[in-house]
Amino acid sequence: MISLSAQAQNVSDSLSIYKDQNLLQINGYQRILQNLEAVPNGMTFGGYAEVLYNQPEAANGEIDVQRLILLFGYKFDDRTQFVTEVEFEHVKEVYIEQAFVNYAVNNSLNVRAGLMLVPMGIINEYHEPTTFNGVERPSIDNKLVPTTWREIGIGLSGRSDALSLRYQAYIFNGFLSHNGTDGLIKGSNGLRSGRQKGAESVFRTPNLSMKLDFYGINGLRLGLSGYFGKTQADDQIYDTYGSTVGLSMLGLDARYNFRRFTARGQYITSSINDADQYNQLTGKDLGSSMSGYYTEAAYNLLPIIKKQRLFVFVRYENFDTHATVPSNIPRKAAFHRKEITTGLSYHLAPGAVFKVDYQNKSTGLAGSDNGQINAGVGVWF
């Protein structure tokens, strides 16, 4: 945040110049940068927030400060930074979303350790409300990729400027599948309830997470993610057959921008070994594989030179947390979801958005169609 640039900066001069730069567009980040230019340390402060209204057909609506995240960073020197995000969910639940130290070995290699986001698909890493269309995050990024998915680990990240490639590889602590009393993961939302989130986590078997992002074709960004490992179980049950399961997850994602048109899509598939033994031990209904995709197109209705942007978008999702099931449980049609979301994202300024959309949700069950109107405000600074 604070400029420790090669050339020492004259702070007072810079600030007086900024006052004269009314003609230049400036967003929140630059404003913070300006303000903190005068602060003689390496602190960063930022955050994002979503205040949402969900109105299902024939049911009460819900109005919620869904999440408010405060970002703090400290730069010890040009190579060593600490980043943390403190999250308030629904006003009263507090979590730490990220807390890691990043050490830049050189321009193309970083070593980082701590509580970090698992790079899988698009939204888990890029989940700030101004970066995606739709009031709610895509549902596949809730049920298949359990956003915000974060665990404690260590790994490498970096990029190749020549190849236009970003890479990440981490060893993480895995999901907790059994806490000694109950099985935690299940058919309806897959691995979501097994996230340990860095809170007194049980650790026995490391898991491997990797992602490659290629951005060498103008306007296009492609991602390939992989996550491989085994879940964890409480000490008293770890040796019991079925208390843990093996997990492989693969993700493919693409984002495309051309002038006022944008599109994105994501495919996720995961395979779970020993789901039958797990279900037998716990009485749960975990599937043996989960898969699905979403695809989205959007168009900015305002001229490209305007600071404000007004996107109209449509998104289609199709995913199944019971894509295949072990022989000891029935396949539930209700776990095969299809959703169409269409609406508007009105970016008032870089970093502030009003959103409204309509969702039609259905499952594999006949007559399961449900409509929902959503509206919300999002900020990122």
Next chain:
Amino acid sequence: MISSITNITLAALCFFYTTADFDITKLVQKRMQKEITKVFLCNDFNLENISGSPGFQFKNSTYLMDHQIYAINKGDELLGYAFLGTAPSKTDTFEYLILFDQNFIQKKAKVMVYREDYGGEISSKRWLSQFQNSSLGERFIYGDNISAISGATISVKSMTNSINYVYSQLQRQLAVVSR
């Protein structure tokens, strides 16, 4: 298991220790020299800091937080110019280099130091090549003649705005001097 973790930890500590001695000013200068050698196919050049001299007296701004301009000379011959700028990324700053020929046609843009993880994609050679061969009269519009990079929007806009500002300032100043 424990001993292998200890070995890895010791190796990591040695690694960090050997890379800890670090001077970013020297690093930027070294990288600039290397780029000039590569682009101008010349080893025996010298750099003359002309920041603040007539034609180059422009101020920093929101998207140009610091800058230096050098004339690249080989003996008495002017080969071109090197512009070093500092621009904001999401929560930090980055340094970039623009190399011009003697007529201020851009030969190359390169990100010299990018500090944070977010937005580092702007260092892509492919993306930066969009600015190549441009003259000071050209202006760049994000999403129009400069393509977006998903996940690096803030830095893409910052770099685009920074180059626009530098071009407009150089164009204005040089016009005044030549009058």
